[in-house]
Amino acid sequence: MAERIRSFAEIAGRYDVVLCDVWGVLHNGVEAFAAASEALAAARAAGLTVVLITNSPRPYPGVKVQIRGLGVPDEAYDRIVTSGDVTRALIAEGPRKIRFIGADRDYPLLDGLDVTPVDMEAAEAVVCAGLRDDEAETAEDYRTELAALAARGLPFVCANPDLVVERGHRLIPCAGAIAALYEELGGRTAIAGKPHRPIYEKSIAEAREVRGDFDLARVIAVGDGMPTDVRGAEALGLDVLYISGGIHAREYVEAGRTDEARLDAFLSREGAHPKWWMPRLQ
Template sequence: MTDLIPSLASISDRYDAVFCDLWGCLHNGQTPFPAAVAALRAFRAKGKTVLLLTNSPRPKSSVINQLARIGVPIDAWDEIVSSGDATQYALLSGAVGTRIHHIGAPKDETFFTDLPQDAPQTPITRVPLTDAEGVVCTGLFDDLTETPDDYRATLLMMKARDLKMLCANPDLIVDLGDRRLYCAGALAQAYEAMGGTALYFGKPHPPIYDLARRRLAALTGRDDANILAIGDGIHTDIQGGIGEGIDTLFVTAGIAAHEFGPDPARPDVTRLNHWLTNLQLSPTHAIPLLA
């Protein structure tokens, strides 16, 4: 049975580092959560390491800029690894060819321009879908107004040409304030439902954790840290952590909050454990809000 805890501090002595999700745990896309910021600062004050592990399709530099823009202080974290980072390595390794069609918003352009220097420097050419060897999906062009249904014709054309989709963000949905938006993972899911092939490198898949462990080791000088994965995505943050053999902390007041009663700050423990049992997933700990 998952242990419902009052605060990160109550278990922090057990861990050397956390892999903490961003959206839904540290901020809502518009403003940071003060209690979560305080919790991560307190964790770092004990000489421990906070690595922010996000399924953002954009590279680390863009994530840093976004955090600064919405007011997340830089002393709340030590390092960042994004799904965009891990997916860039796959793209530059030739996972879907070199003539690439992009599905995504202008805000995601840094995926193609801010490339890691330690990855293969494979020349990538952006082309129309009719000329593409593969597709990179960073998200919807306009996630404020569009849904996956708007991409049905595009996905059917991709399937007819047997193109692989490199999905830069496995998340299906995210909450921007009180609005629910679709992510790249929702398009990849729709493509797979048509029989298409989608490739993933963010949570819960191993490549992003491999990259996170490398960056953590480079930062701390050790490769044996006891890590806690924190997140509100049961099929991404929690399933991924369990798959990596590390302890997990499930934030119940995130995207699944409606499953546990009317008050997100006071989840119904019986409903929580019944829901987890049905999913056959068992986080090590749970917490209403990261604090």
């Protein structure tokens, strides 16, 4: 059973490195959670190394600009590793002519790569960074397009494995939902972001560049996403601090209060074993 903590400072002395999720922990897509940034800044001041690990399809410079604009200070972290960073290698290994699925803001994922976005008929692979209009669409809106692509056996690279994220107080679909539908239609996908190993290996490598070697037993992962943050970290054998007020809060929060019995039942159903939990990082 996960143990409830009131402050990250209660457990910070057990660890050397924090791998912290971004969307849902540090901000909700509209505004930053100031207490979360303060907690990470305090951890760094106490000697911990903080690597932000996010399923954003943007390479890390774009995420740095984005979160700074939302109110996350640079002092809250040492490095950023994104799903976009590790996905670029998958794109580079594939065919040159791609069907790109995503919004205009997602095109920096392709910067400097020898690939060309083309129409469906000419495509030799699919690269998905997100929905073209995530405010109005769902994955189902792509069923016909995906069925045609899957029928041709085109490989599908997913740059953001998240199914949904919070934007303000709403849940917004992500590229992971489109990838799941592509698999349902018989297509094959390639994913490097959470919960898959490449993004964790990159994050650990970045932390070692900052502080030198360390034991993985002294690494804690912080996140709110069960299929991504929690499963990915646990697969690597890392301790997990589960942020319960994120995308799964509807499972066990009522009238602003966490029903701990329902939370425990939820974690049990998910086969998850976080060491600690708290509603929001602070």
